[in-house]
Amino acid sequence: xxxxxxxxxxxxxxxxxxxxxxxxxxxxxxxxxxxxxxxxxxxxxxxxxxxxxxxxxxxxxxxxxxxxxxxxxxxxxxxxxxxxxxxxxxxxxxxxxxxxxxxxxxxxxxxxxxxxxxxxxxxxxxxxxxxxxxxxxxxxxxxxxxxxxxxxxxxxxxxxxxxxxxxxxxxxxxxxxxxxxxxxxxxxxxxxxxxxxxxxxxxxxxxxxxxxxxxxxxxxxxxxxxxxxxxxxxxxxxxxxxxxxxxxxxxxxxxxxxxxxxxxxxxxxxxxxxxxxxxxxxxxxxxxxxxxxxxxxxxxxxxxxxxxxxxxxxxxxxxxxxxxxxxxxxxxxxxxxxxxxxxxxxxxxxxxxxxxxxxxxxxxxxxxxxxxxxxxxxxxxxxxxxxxxxxxxxxxxxxxxxxxxxxxxxxxxxxxxxxxxxxxxxxxxxxxxxxxxxxxxxxxxxxxxxxxxxxxxxxxxxxxxxxxxxxxxxxxxxxxxxxxxxxxxxxxxxxxxxxxxxxxxxxxxxxxxxxxxxxxxxxxxxxxxxxxxxxxxxxxxxxxxxxxxxxxxxxxxxxxxxxxxxxxxxxxxxxxxxxxxxxxxxxxxxxxxxxxxxxxxxxxxxxxxxxxxxxxxxxxx
Numbered sequence: 001x002x003x004x005x006x007x008x009x010x011x012x013x014x015x016x017x018x019x020x021x022x023x024x025x026x027x028x029x030x031x032x033x034x035x036x037x038x039x040x041x042x043x044x045x046x047x048x049x050x051x052x053x054x055x056x057x058x059x060x061x062x063x064x065x066x067x068x069x070x071x072x073x074x075x076x077x078x079x080x081x082x083x084x085x086x087x088x089x090x091x092x093x094x095x096x097x098x099x100x101x102x103x104x105x106x107x108x109x110x111x112x113x114x115x116x117x118x119x120x121x122x123x124x125x126x127x128x129x130x131x132x133x134x135x136x137x138x139x140x141x142x143x144x145x146x147x148x149x150x151x152x153x154x155x156x157x158x159x160x161x162x163x164x165x166x167x168x169x170x171x172x173x174x175x176x177x178x179x180x181x182x183x184x185x186x187x188x189x190x191x192x193x194x195x196x197x198x199x200x201x202x203x204x205x206x207x208x209x210x211x212x213x214x215x216x217x218x219x220x221x222x223x224x225x226x227x228x229x230x231x232x233x234x235x236x237x238x239x240x241x242x243x244x245x246x247x248x249x250x251x252x253x254x255x256x257x258x259x260x261x262x263x264x265x266x267x268x269x270x271x272x273x274x275x276x277x278x279x280x281x282x283x284x285x286x287x288x289x290x291x292x293x294x295x296x297x298x299x300x301x302x303x304x305x306x307x308x309x310x311x312x313x314x315x316x317x318x319x320x321x322x323x324x325x326x327x328x329x330x331x332x333x334x335x336x337x338x339x340x341x342x343x344x345x346x347x348x349x350x351x352x353x354x355x356x357x358x359x360x361x362x363x364x365x366x367x368x369x370x371x372x373x374x375x376x377x378x379x380x381x382x383x384x385x386x387x388x389x390x391x392x393x394x395x396x397x398x399x400x401x402x403x404x405x406x407x408x409x410x411x412x413x414x415x416x417x418x419x420x421x422x423x424x425x426x427x428x429x430x431x432x433x434x435x436x437x438x439x440x441x442x443x444x445x446x447x448x449x450x451x452x453x454x455x456x457x458x459x460x461x462x463x464x465x466x467x468x469x470x471x472x473x474x475x476x477x478x479x480x481x482x483x484x485x486x487x488x489x490x491x492x493x494x495x496x497x498x499x500x501x502x503x504x505x506x507x508x509x510x511x512x513x514x515x516x517x518x519x520x521x522x523x524x525x526x527x528x529x530x531x532x533x534x535x536x537x538x539x540x541x542x543x544x545x546x547x548x549x550x551x552x553x554x555x556x557x558x559x560x561x562x563x564x565x566x567x568x569x570x571x572x573x574x575x576x577x578x579x580x581x582x583x584x585x586x587x588x589x590x591x592x593x594x595x596x597x598x599x600x601x602x603x604x605x606x607x608x609x610x611x612x613x614x615x616x617x618x619x620x621x
Contacts, residue, residue, distance in 0.1 A: 007067040010039075013275030013323075016330055017290075018283035019202050023102030024084065024116045027074060034078040034116055036062065036086075038100065039276060040248035041069025043088045048073060049097070050084030050113070057087045057095075069276075083113040085242070090249025099200065099242045101253075101280065106187045108206040112199075112242040115206075119291055122215045126222035126293060133227065133295055133337045135363050136178075137403070138501045140494040141448035143229065144177040144456075145409055147194055148185065148208050151453055153468040161209035165217040169224050175456060175483070176490025179227040181298060183410065185214070186232070186284075189240055191465050194410070196233050196300060197267050199243045201284040204292070218293050229296030229339065230288050234281045234323075235304045236267040244268075253277055264309065272305070273319030282327045289335045296339035297331070299324075299362070303346040312346070321360070328361030339363050341405065352403040367404035367447060370395040371412065378438055379423050382520060382540040389517035392441070392537075396509065399446060403504050406442055407450040413463045421458040430541065432458065432478060433570070433602035436485055436563035437537060440604030443493045444526065444535040446503050456486040481569040492561055492606065498528040512549050512591070521599075523549045527611075534607045541601040543573065550591025553612060554581050557595055561606040573600035579607065 009015040027035045036048045046062040052075065053059035062071035085097045099106065103114030149158040151168060159167070172180055184195025187203040195205070204214045221228045237253065239245050244253040245268055254268040255261040263269045271277050288294045301310070305324055308314035328340050342351050342362040347369075353359025377391040413419045424431040424438070435458060442449060454469045457479050461470055473479040493499050502508035512523035512534070520539035525532050532552055538544065551557060556578040564570030581593040599605060 007070065010279045011068065011275060013278035013326070014282075014330070015279035016282055016286040016334055018279050019102050019104075019287050019291075023100055023104065023202065024078075024114070026080075026116075026118050026120075029074045031076045033074055033076040034082075035072060035074045036060075036084070036100075037065075037070065037072040038062070038086050038102075039069055040071055040086070040088055040252075042091060042248040042250040042252065043071070044091055044093070045089040046071040047087045048075060048084055049087045050078075050082055052078045052082045052084070062086075078116055080116055080118050082116045083107055083111075084116065085113050088248050092249065094249065096246075096249065097242065098247055101201070101244060101247070103187075103200055103203045105211055106200050106203045106206055109189055109191075112189070112240070114200075114203070117211055119211060122212050122291075124215070124219055124293065126219050129222035129225075130293060130337075135337060135339050136227075136448070137363070137504065140178055140500045141405075142177050142443075142490050142493060143179045143181045143405075143448070143450040144172050144175075145181045145183065145450055145452045147183045147410065147453070147463070147465060149191065150463065150465050150468060152471070158208065158468070161213040161217045164208070165220045169217075169220055169226060172226055173224050175487040176494060177226070178494070179229055179295065180221060181229040181296070181450065182231065184231045184233060184300075189238060189243075193238075194465055195231065197236070197238045197265065198233055199238050199240060201281070202287050215292060222293065227295035228293075229298055229341065230292075230294045231298050231300055232285055232288070233300045234270060234272075234285075234327075235301045236263040236265060236269050238267055253280070260308070263304075269304075269309075272317070272323040278323050278326065281323070282330060285327060285331055286334060289331070289338050294338065296341055298341040298343060300343050302342040302344035302351070302360075302362075303348070306344070306346055306348045316348075324360050325355045329355045332361065342366065343407075344368070349401070363403060364405045364448065365402045366407045366409075366450075367395065367399075367402075368407070369398075370404070370445075370447075371407055374438070374441075375412065375420075375423050377539075378434055379425055381425055385520045385539055386517045389515075389520065392522060392539075393511075393514045395445070396511070396514075400504065400506050404447040405450055406445060406447045408442070408452065408455055409450060410452045410463055413452055413454065413459075416462075419459055419462055420455050422460050426541075430602065432482065433564070436482070436568060436570070437539070437602050437604040439486065439489055440535070440561065440563050440606065441522075441537055443489050444499065444524070444533070444606065446509050446526075448500075448503070449493070456483055458482045478569045481567065485563070485568040488561065496531065496533055496608065498526045498531045498533050501528050510552070512551070519544075521547070525552055527552065530611055532609045532611065534605075534609075536597065536599055536603075536605040536607075538599045538601065538603045543601050544599040546596050547599045548594050548596045550584065550589060550594050551581050551609075552591065552593075553609065554583075554593045555609055555612070556580050557607040557609045559597075559605060559607050561604075562600075563604040564600040564602075570603075571600050573598055573603070575605070575607070 100114040105117040187200030304310035350359035355361040566572040
């Protein structure tokens with residue numbers, strides 16, 4: 001480790017590996033022990049207090065190093081699992097005790113001290129996965145978003161990392177998901193923040209186990225062919241006294257002006273104009289990729305990074321924009337196969353364009369516009385959907401401006417919004433029919449997919465971080481059938497490359513009929529070099545025994561999925577035999593060939609056809 005090089009890049013706001021220097025690291029300096037290093041430029045004095053020295057501030061006094069604002073001390077005899085804090089004397093002579101900003105592990109709430117942990121003891125055997133993984137631009141991506149404390153409980157306690165390894169990974173694999181996205185697992189003091197109000201950016205939360213156990217969970221994900229994405233929040237942090245707030249007696253991580261520092265969440269905004277803060281957050285993102293082998297980093301609340309306070313009227317925050325560009329450029333260079341994902345509700349341009357082309361440098365952006373329009377449409381009485389027909393066609397008018405992920409996330413299952421199934425219009429039966437329709441539409445639409453845990457079992461109760469999912473619902477045939485439907489959708493999606501290869505190439509998607517508002521019917525097709533997949537969506541409770549649409553090529557079309565099939569608890573009005581196309585008799589028609597199919601009320605139908613292979617004839621000689 002080149003300390004001078006790390007420190008130089010740290011002060012320049014270019015550092016990705018500050019965690020290799022700062023924090024508590026085992027060392028041998030005339031004996032075995034731990035070297036503690038902290039950045040506190042406004043401090044008068046700093047000591048390490050802990051379980052190894054009876055919390056005595058005179059026992060391990062830190063010294064100023066040759067680097068600006070950096071304090072360090074080596075303490076002999078410190079063992080793994082010891083607890084510690086920094087006792088800081090500010091310029092006014094006041095003493096404050098702070099957890100280590102670079103701690104690798106922390107005491108379990110409500111205790112707030114940092115703990116010494118040796119990350120070098122973690123073992124991995126996922127090298128094959130790490131070498132072969134990619135950003136998945138032309139690969140299937142179906143993400144299962146998880147709040148670790150609310151998936152399953154053992155008695156009154158949530159599953160720990162070991163139990164999640166044993167049960168979550170097989171469940172995700174069995175039901176066809178390709179990735180798990182964990183809501184933040186950095187340390188955080190309040191369960192109700194779900195990890196989005198962090199206190200330890202390098203510290204995997206002790207709620208569910210220790211770093212080695214978490215690494216074992218990730219390792220098993222990779223060995224089972226499952227990618228893992230971690231949520232990260234570089235916008236704001238908690239105000240708790242033991243944390244980053246006025247860390248050395250003055251604003252250090254937050255803005256100096258209170259109007260800029262105060263966030264809408266009752267937290268403090270990071271000062272992203274400050275180079276040392278930039279290095280802290282860039283290193284935190286790199287830490288999860290380097291130490292824990294994350295396959296993706298999802299950045300929360302990007303609109304609040306783009307605009308001051310997330311308010312377009314206040315203008316763009318140029319320091320924050322430069323931070324994002326720098327972070328994404330550096331991460332992409334150091335970890336070229338890690339997906340960088342923006343949760344951005346704004347229409348700021350070029351979020352997923354390369355930084356060299358003036359973009360922010362993310363690989364993907366959540367399509368929150370699609371989510372809002374889609375859920376509003378499905379909540380509307382079908383009588384009135386004729387007036388809202390463009391809500392489902394509008395997404396394709398802008399889709400190719402960014403690389404979008406289609407999200408139905410935790411945010412759509414909380415705060416009185418109702419769950420996804422409960423947002424559907426109509427009776428209990430109609431809600432199920434329409435939510436099946438919704439997911440068929442979602443999976444056929446271009447873009448990667450993300451669903452929050454519980455969506456796949458059609459849970460009616462909103463997410464509550466204190467409770468596990470309502471797994472008892474699977475005792476009811478309709479919910480059990482819906483889980484099978486979800487699994488089958490994932491399998492069809494992964495098994496037909498036309499549904500994901502070329503997602504961001506406009507040639508892979510074509511409307512057949514985007515304008516049938518009168519009947520609230522939609523039809524389009526996806527294609528690749530080998531296959532067409534035609535999707536038909538009926539958004540009304542009206543059955544169509546003979547519904548005719550144009551098709552891209554003459555031949556037979558085979559139904560591979562019908563949301564109204566009896567195995568999914570539907571009415572079983574399906575197309576059981578291949579449907580042969582006929583020539584269109586209408587002059588000037590968009591398609592020269594057409595098929596006629598049966599479409600049940602609220603049904604979604606997939607039909608496939610292999611493309612004709614044209615081979616040149618060779619002359620016999």
